[in-house]
Amino acid sequence: MTTETRKDITRPDGISPSQTVGPFFHYGLTPGEAYPHVPVSADGHVAARGTPGEHIVVTGRVLDGEGQPVPDAMIEIWQADAEGRYAHPNDKRPRASNTFMGFGRSDTKADGTYRFETIKPGRVPGPGGRDQAPHLVVAVFGRGMLKQLHTRLYFSDEAANDGDAILALVPADRRQTLIATRDGQTYSLDIRLQGEDETVFFDV
């Protein structure tokens, strides 16, 4: 009887392939003050002032294979709250606050800079029942990028980095490309798309 009950479902012959965001995504995806009448789905303000947790700024530049700033990239981040809970139905654990979404989006400026105001995430469950070190998952979009690149951002002052199952998969001499350095309340990490100090990107 499956053809009766499922007659409206036919399996697609594959997923929709990715295409570049192109150079002109700003008024659609990151309108900000330049396009005030376009509604904002997400921006760089990830955590409101009263959100529990340590409030931080995460910033850096996106650079191309010649070390030049990429002024038309877009960075999206996804993170847990300060207790390591994701605001998503797949995370069944109770959350202290239901106002924190954990998603942010920033375009890069003329000097290639992105910027997020957020809170430091807590540890989340990882492979083998061991907690992961605090991290953001990061997707990089841009003109000249036919599909997004996936990477992560870790925090330099976290002892848990040493035991993180994902960092352990990265050759030791490249791990620093994923670890933001701290200055006051600001963590900085450049994203290098290509070259000697290329950021580690993940096959997910």
Place this chain on the structure above:
Amino acid sequence: MTLILPRESTRAHPPSLHPAYTSTVLRAPSKPLILVPHTLSELTGPVYGHDKVRESDSDLTRQHDGEPLGERIIVTGRVLDEDGRPVPSALVELWQCNAAGRYVHTRDQHPAPLDPNFTGAGRYLTGEDGRYRFTTVKPGAYPWRNHHNAWRPAHIHFSVFGPSFLSRLVTQMYFPGDPLFPFDPIFNGIPDERARNRLIARFDLETTQPEWALGYQFDIVLRGRDATPTEEPHDH
């Protein structure tokens, strides 16, 4: 539901390096990607509610005092997972140039006219049936400087959020029969012809509204499937 995200599905995507699209040459990684397992961080993602999206967000012909110039169209379709199940509450964002091929974007220098009645940005949150629907005008083709006499086929940019951060998709919708397809390195960056064809909308007379607007159907298939065992759909 328990989500699984098959890795082989991503073969539909273009490679990062596609030299015919010259901007990829300095923006594609040169080192191999590192294979990592899917943890809770990858199997979750932003959840949008209907409180965020207004009905007027999806009618791009009614965002200004007057109506935009151009051929009025309806673009509708379903957001689906890899098994063909509807994806409810998927945020679909869209942006495009106007009928003359000009983006409202401050950096677009193409000498075609701006339209004071058209911005070209919209969004929609899918219902239980995974369906979205926009009213807009057909975008024009426009030149770019990738190579001599380079023109982009008419297209609408789509940004879609599925059930996880790995379902996230940014793509472009094209129109059937566009003569520029053979010359476009962005479209042809997708290696597989069947995958390319999934980005071409289908003209649909049923969707077309008499005396009003042409209708196009465009389904978007996101990565991911429900791991919960169910009866397999039969194709015969």
